[in-house]
Amino acid sequence: MTATPVIDGWFTTGEEPHLLASRCIGCSNIVFPPVSSEAGGATSYCRNPTCDGEEHETVELSRRGTVWSYTDAQYQPPAPYVPQAEPYQPFALAAVELPEGIVVLGQVADGYGVADLKVGAEVELVVETLNTDDSGDRTIYRWRPVR
Amino acid sequence: MSNAVAIAGVGMHPWGKWGRSFVEYGVHAARAALKDSGIPWSDVDLVVGGETVRNGYAGYVAGSTFAQALGWNGARIATSYAACATGAQAIDTARARILAGMCEVALVVGADTTPKGFLAPNAGERWDDPDWLRFRLLGMTNPAYFALYARRRMDLYGATAEDNALVKVKNARHGLRNPYARFRKETTVADVLASPVVCDPLHLLDICATSDGAAAVVLTSVEYARRHGIANPVRVEAVSTVTPTFPNTTIDMPLLSTDSTAVAGAPELTFKEAIGQAAYEEAGIGPEDVDVAEVYDLSTALELDWIEDLQLCKRGEAEVLLRSGETTIGGRIPVNPSGGLACFGEAVPAQAIAQVCELAWQLRGDAEGRQVEGAKVGLTANQGLFGHGSSVLLAV
C-alpha cells in the first residue's frame, strides 16, 4: 500500500511537511489554496485590488502557527466527506494563523480534540491519512498541538 | 437631498415547512403588503423579486414569476440574488429607481421553499470548487464555521455556553406571540445545553433551521406616500450592500483560508463592521440612536458578534449586555424582537425583507405582543456567501 496526497500541489510530505501557497510575481501577495491551472484563468487573478498580476510562484508556508479558533464535527459530515472508520469517529478542526498573515483551516491531528486546543496556542503542520481507497492511503495536511 | 423612501406597506406569509410552492407564499405576502398599504396592485409600476440559487441554478426567476402570479399589470420587473442579503439588494434596486424618479410604487417580494433533508454540495467530483473541497478534504460543514466564531468569543472574552443558550432563551421568548414565527415555544438554558453538541461549543438549539416563508414590502417615494394619505411613513434611510475590502481577515463560508495581511495590512474595519458602518454613514444616523435591531442569528453566538459589529456596544461586551437584559424587549437596545432566526429558521431570499417588515411594525407601534416602546430608529444586518451582506436602517 502506498500513501499519496488526496490533492496535488497543496502540501509537501516527509519529516517536515509544508503547505504550498501561490505568491503573486507582481505584488508578493500569498494565497492558499494555491492557484490551480486546471481551475481556469479567473482563479489566477491576484486578489490585491492594486495589482493586476496573474503570474504566481509556489512558496512554502511556515509550518507553525497559532490557533485562531477551533471546533469539532460530532456528526458525520455529508458526502463528499469520506469517513475513515466505521462507526464514525468525531474529529477536531482548527483555523490557524501563520506568520505570513493568513489563516488556514485544517483538521486536527489524530488523537487530539477540542480539549487540547486554545485560541492563541501553537500548532504545527503534519500529514496524516484522510481515508483509504483502492490506491492506498490518501493523505491530508493537519494541525497538531505543540507540547 | 434625502435618500429616504417610504415603506407604504409590509406583509408576510408565516414561516414553516409547508411543502408548497414558493409562488403561493410570495403572492400571499405581496397581497398582505398591498392591503397594508391601501395601494391597488394596478398602481405598482415595479416588481423586484428576491430569488434563490439552488445547486448552481437560478431556479426562481422571481420578479416575473410574482408579477405574472398577481396578474400582468405592465409593471417593470427586476430579480435580485445576493445570498442572505438578497432581500436587501431587492429593496435597494427598488429604492434606486424611486429616488431616480423612474418609479413611484415598487413591490419587493422574497419567498422560498426549502428542499427536504440536509443542505449538501452538488454531486460529482469538483476538485477546483472550494464548496466541494471543504467537505471532501476537511469535512467542514456550515455549523462548523459558526462554531469557530463562537469558540473565539469564548476564549477571548470569557463567554460561556450558557451565554449562547441565553440568546436562544431570549429570542424564543420574543417570538412567542409573533404570528409569523415558526417556532413558538419557551426554551430554557437547560434545554439548550441538553440538546446534542453539533460542533463544539454549539448545541443543536444554538443553530437555526431552514424554513419556507415569504415577505414583501411596498415602497414609494415619500412624496407619493404623503399624497396617498400616509403623513408620517416609516422611511428607509439607508441600504448598505457593501462588499469586503482586501484583505478579508475572517474565514467566511465556504473558504478554507483568509486573505493574507502581509501586503496591505489588516483593514480598519472587518467586513461585518463595514456593512453596518456604511448604513450609518449613508443615513447620517449613529449607533447611539438605534432603538431596536434585527440581526442574523444563524447561531446564537453570531447575534453577540453582530451587536458588537454594529457598534451597539464595545468589542467583547455583548455578553454583559445580554446578561443584564439590555437586549431583551424593555431593555436599552432590544435585539431580534421578532424572535430572530431562532424562531423563524432561515428562508434565504425572504429573510432580509422579513427583518425590514418586523422593524416597520416596530416603528409604527404595530408589533403586538412584542412591541419595543417608542422605537424610532431600527437597524437590520446580515451576511451570507460570496461577499454578500446588508444592513438596512429605518426611521420614523
Ligand SMILES: [Zn+2]
Ligand atoms: Zn499581485
